[in-house]
Amino acid sequence: MPGEAAIGLVAALETAEDISAVKAALRGFAGSFGYDRFVLFAASAARDEVIARIYWVEGNWFGDGTVVDAETYIRRCPVNRHIVEVQAPFFWTKTTRGSEDLYRVVPTPRGQGVHGLQIPVFGPLGLEGAVSLGGERIDASPPARIALTLVGRAAFAAMRRLLDAQAEAPVTDLSGREREILSWVAAGRRQSEIAAALGLSGRTVENHLRRIRRRLGVATTAQAIRVAIRRRDIAT
Amino acid sequence: MPGEAAIGLVAALETAEDISAVKAALRGFAGSFGYDRFVLFAASAARDEVIARIYWVEGNWFGDGTVVDAETYIRRCPVNRHIVEVQAPFFWTKTTRGSEDLYRVVPTPRGQGVHGLQIPVFGPLGLEGAVSLGGERIDASPPARIALTLVGRAAFAAMRRLLDAQAEAPVTDLSGREREILSWVAAGRRQSEIAAALGLSGRTVENHLRRIRRRLGVATTAQAIRVAIRRRDIAT
């Protein structure tokens, strides 16, 4: 009865106090479908890299028994790039030809090799992360996919809640100068124009904008405009 | 067994060919939890107002037997504004004091009056819509919320797939493609990333953005974000 179990797990994950409990929940549930490799990472589209922060990596991802570190995983798995282009979970399969690994996105993985389910996680600002599940003999049926998506997303939310609680203190307010400068940018001024208007050097304006981006947790100034408008840091 | 039914419904909704089937699925499932009023609307990157397009309104939303039309519903239900500020489904309750309706967001609705569950739907660009369920004697337990969220979002996806298939007329000066690209920029993507995501060349994205700037009469893309948000060409 994966459905009942899934809903119970989601409820439990919402109030989980313990990272190991979150891992155990996903490990156990996904395990019953044949998945034994796990990756959870934040991707918020807010960083230069696709992956902003790795929450959890576990399992024999590359078939050679090596324990993966974050960088390795990212570099060697192009599936993680594909995540920014989709709107729904997708299956992938890895086939090894000679010494080369070939990853493909497929409707239903079958046959030899490592297969997986990649689950994007969305939020108010767009892509926020992903849950990646893998294994060699996986259940790739629609019910499995649906249940795993439900539980995987709940696990992601729980993991983020627990791990980003202390790690980040993101929602600092913008300083007055920062709001002022961002408002000018929103009004269509270039950095050099703002510098002239405010009697600053272009460098200073640039530095302020970088600080603004970091504070708002966004990748580009254009996105900073949108986020700041939503947060009411600047006027619409 | 709400869990099994939910997963089966989601699978069915993914391939539904028929709007009435989608409605029947949600009506039946939510009905078993005491919900008998339904609203599905898109809120995404394309139109004026918080609500871009209403997919479905059904039920006695205002207790006086009147059939609601879209505008009325939007104007009279402030809960729909609140949707832009949350990251997760929430319950609300409506109490009537004299001739005045008071809406409140609550952890668990109880007592007299109309209660409801508001389910935001997120995608790569952020908030994409919402599913609103209401009733007078509703099940507001966590399992019910989780199952309804799962099915509600699947119903939303199905409804959008079926209804947005045969096009809609752009109300603004920006073309559909232009709004789409600008939305991605507002979500923090670079031109090259957008090109990859949409399968275009970087040149094309760049050309679209120049055209957008010219059309909106702005100098920079950052300003275009603000103007487009204000004009409701893209989502906040």
Place this chain on the structure above:
DNA sequence: ACAGCATTGAGGGAAATCCCTCATTGCGGA
């Protein structure tokens, strides 16, 4: 048939942004 416009793509070069780091000043709180 033909004009208009959306969509796509490009060359070539100028300008702007963005990244890292480091440093100084001045202010308010522990």
Place this chain on the structure above:
DNA sequence: TCCGCAATGAGGGATTTCCCTCAATGCTGT
């Protein structure tokens, strides 16, 4: 008093955006 932080500025280099132009589709409406 000293730490932290807002505010300012810079060096130096890597990317990205932006500007002009031109052109080929394909669809729509007159």
